Amino acid sequence: MADSMFGYFMMSWLDPSLLGLTALGTLAGIYVGAIPGLSVTMAVSILISFTFSWDVNNALALMVGVYIGGVYGGSRSAILLNIPGAPSAIATAFDGFPLAKQGLAGQAIGVTTVVSVIGGFIGILVLAIAAPLVSDVALMFAPRDYLLLALMGLLLVASLSGESMAKGIFCAAFGACIGMVGMDPMTAEGRFTFDTVMLLGGIPYVVAMIGFFGVSEALYQLHHIGLKPIKQDVSKIIPSWSVVLKYLPLSIRTSFIGVFIGALPGTGGDIASLMAYDHAKRSVKNPSKPFGEGAYEGLVAPESANNAAVGGAYIPMLTLGMPGDAVTAVIIGALYIHGLKPGPMMMIETPHLFWFTVGNLTLANIFLLIFGLTGIKIFAKMVELPKGLLLPLIIILSVVGAYAINNNIADIFWLLGFGVFGYFLKMAGFQVGPIILGVILGPLMDVSYRRAMISVGDSTLELMHELVTSPISLILSLVVIWLIVSQTALPRLIKARFSKGKTA
């Protein structure tokens, strides 16, 4: 048994065509991920038709590569252009782009690559040794627990608000409103749609993301159009061992956040990376630079978490046939089309698939390290392009990306509208990060709350009761309370009282 397990694990390493496809997929994935609007989900669904007549292992090898590469690729454009290539790279832009502005884009990409690979490996490790256990815990997550997770995420607004908390809260609330547009999933009633069918589908949050980050940044940079672009230092791109060791503990901690959030069927890499960023901000006392101004810790946390979330997303998929995120949902479809039966029996009837996937993910992760650390110089030099060339390029990329999501021309208007609005917000000292936070977490909180309330027959008392009697809910509730209390003066007061008591 162990022998055959190892055999399946090594399958993609030894077969030249599988090896080549994994490499090709990873390389292609990095570029797909780096272009905003081109999502991994989209790429993998196109691959289903493309690989229709292929052998299933070849098709899966290519998809695994694209998935691993794509999740990482989002960080490239986040660091270089302040446009997250994918929602899971939003937090990467907070500190990555400031680093690029300081001429350190090369180093930023180098560190990102290494911690992405570390995160990836931890995700795979958890998948390999604890998949059934994690999926059982994931099943226990009730709607009320998703509500608590969303709340926890929204508390991040405190970390992202910049100088003014009030402005941050305004932005988060505004984002939540954008997220509510469209058909209410609980009642099939249109919300903020003005009775038009066009708005019934809602506003894709990637459009809001590209608009508020990319277009508004491009407009903002017009103020400095005359400035010479910052020279990028590309001499020391591969981080030294001491640097890697320094960030390793944080990377491991946030990887575990990533694996677990990724394994939950209702949440994916985007929420994982935001929560990891928040964790870094709270737990790292002396960052390399203040958070938001180019702290490497602010890169390490989200990038470890979102790559670890890949392994996490595979956990419910391989053990139960339940997708852990949008990409694994598409891969499940591919398995059906290739005549496999994804479900809880898959581990028993086709056990080789599990070890083949684990081996293939490991291989793709190694390719990621190779491809991620080569070619950085050219990427970093992109930022040195004259502004007159770079800014129109950003706008064109943004428009293409926004259109690609749903092939809907209306999305381009949203994009430009958000871009212009975001520009004025920036001028007035508002941060755009909380808006995206609201767009992503607002709807999750909305449906989870209502689902939780319906489950208890609209009885608030009953909900409160469940929050303290279910172990998972109790832990999450305590974390939420602690997160709020730790931001107030209370802990300091208690501390002061205690130390006073000691001296007296």
Next chain:
Amino acid sequence: MKHSFTKALVCSTLAGLLSCGLQAADFPEKNLQGAIMWGAGGATDNVARAVTPLVEPVLGEEIVLVNKSGGAGAISTNYVNSRPSDGYTLLYGAENPQLHKVLGLSKIDYADFYPVNILARGVVVIVANNDKPWTSMKDLVADAQANPGTVKMGSTGPGGLPFVVGAMLKTATDFDVRAVPFDGEGPGITALQGGHVDFMPAGLTAVREHIRAGRVKALAVLSDTPIPGLEEIPLITADIPEFKKFLPWGPFYGVFAKRDIPDDAKAKLTDAFQQAAATEQFGKFMQDFGAVVTNISGDEADAFLKHWQSVTTWSLEAVGETKVSPAEFGIAKP
């Protein structure tokens, strides 16, 4: 000289005629676009991506698939309806638009489209959490009647499959349950296994592997005749004979084009999809997928769609779950 000129003229005229003739018979002469009304990874998406590569060689052109989800399919129906009536834009859809009118979501339903092919019909199974004491539909109904509004049913929101089956059950047995809507059948079944809901009507596609693994228990299959491979699941009519009037009922997946596309395009598309749906490969996929290949087109498909709409909308009307009465749209009573 003159002779060769005449010859050239005749030749070119012939060639022109020939190419004209070819052109008329030669739909399609460019790539087609297929709009899928649900997102990537959903059942409709899977069916679309399974059938399309089999259709392309017959058509001789590619069909470029795009997911245009939103508004329970209303975004896609509106989009395809707004495209030119040339047969180059196809709609890959499920049953949902047949309820859009009565739920007030859209003014467009499949009456506005030509059914190129109703590819397959899904089988519906009612599954329950393993920890529940019920062993049959009778137990479930008795429990729900004894404790009104406390048994939790997994749902996917108004117009979704569990919602419709719930309405039918309510008409047939007068039971009262609490419907908790999830983002789709998959998330609903996940919640069912976690014990966050007690039972759920769902497509066999979404639950078959979980039944096989013994992670959920099947209480009934929505059919009055045994379904091959599912003989061990009791028929719903065994416990609830009143349910017979709704049968056969289930979700379906099909390909549609605008009603007024040219006849030759209609013929070409119908033929291509019929050939694809008849292949062994597609049959195998559907069997694994938990659905039955129907492969019907044109008038036969129209009759199927009409019947489905009539049965479903009127049972929703009976339990007060419609916004507009089906009578308003001239939907006949079953």
